[in-house]
Amino acid sequence: MALYKYIVTQPDKELLLENEAASDVAAYREGVRFAAELLAEQSSPGQRPASFGLVVLNPDAREIWRVDIQASAPPDGVS
Numbered sequence: 001m002a003l004y005k006y007i008v009t010q011p012d013k014e015l016l017l018e019n020e021a022a023s024d025v026a027a028y029r030e031g032v033r034f035a036a037e038l039l040a041e042q043s044s045p046g047q048r049p050a051s052f053g054l055v056v057l058n059p060d061a062r063e064i065w066r067v068d069i070q071a072s073a074p075p076d077g078v079s
Contacts, residue, residue: 002059006031008038009053024064031056031065039069 001020004027008015017034021027035054042050049071056065 004030004059005057005061006034007053007055007057009055011051024058027056027058028065031067035067035069039071042071 006017053068
């Protein structure tokens with residue numbers, strides 16, 4: 001297992017998370033899952049539109065995945 005870094009940037013803050021993974025592929029999958037969770041949390045009715053970036057770095061600090069999300073929340077009462 002190796003330590004991977006996940007850098008989340010939002011308009012008002014930046015978070016650095018670390019997680020162990022067996023390979024770049026496993027860290028990539030974890031990054032995709034994490035991005036989906038962030039999007040789900042930030043896309044509920046009544047909240048401002050989701051806007052964040054996520055970068056996954058391998059133990060050698062090489063970027064293995066980057067995504068920038070700009071999504072709007074559904075109007076209140078629509079799911």
